[in-house]
Amino acid sequence: MNAPDSSQRMIAVGRLHGAFGVRGEVKLESFTDPEKAIARYQPWTLRDARGNPQVCEGVKVREGGKGLVATLPGVDDRDAADALRGVEVWVPRSALPAPPPGEYYWVDLEGLRVVNADGADFGRVSHIFNNGANDVLVAQGERERMIPFVLPTYIVSVDFDGGVVTVDWDADF
Numbered sequence: 001m002n003a004p005d006s007s008q009r010m011i012a013v014g015r016l017h018g019a020f021g022v023r024g025e026v027k028l029e030s031f032t033d034p035e036k037a038i039a040r041y042q043p044w045t046l047r048d049a050r051g052n053p054q055v056c057e058g059v060k061v062r063e064g065g066k067g068l069v070a071t072l073p074g075v076d077d078r079d080a081a082d083a084l085r086g087v088e089v090w091v092p093r094s095a096l097p098a099p100p101p102g103e104y105y106w107v108d109l110e111g112l113r114v115v116n117a118d119g120a121d122f123g124r125v126s127h128i129f130n131n132g133a134n135d136v137l138v139a140q141g142e143r144e145r146m147i148p149f150v151l152p153t154y155i156v157s158v159d160f161d162g163g164v165v166t167v168d169w170d171a172d173f
Contacts, residue, residue, distance in 0.1 A: 016086070018081065116168065122147075
């Protein structure tokens, strides 16, 4: 069985960090590479701490002294901009370009089956996170396994057609 279609899933691409100046601009942390590419992926869905979504179209992004600054339609003063502190910026997976060969969007891996070279089934990719040293794939099956996402040392192959990630990982770990 193939993994669910990830093109309709939403991906966090940035975070707002409050007011920049007095005209309603906001400081913007971008998770994209390059950072300014975040401006190409619109419309944005803004999600507050409670997960409440608000669609925002027509955002303008520019480089500021210490990072990116965004101008959002309808946000016209410092108080309105500061009220957006901590709001996350999300876009549909389908808005992003295809990754280069050998690279993956984490969301595309979620739901794939994880097996080792001996055929032991570790369950499915629950999520991936970065621990500071490298990315870590979390496989959730009869128990949770955390496998360093290091190619080809631990991650042997990713087969999207077959819906499988093959790992070099002992079933007892």
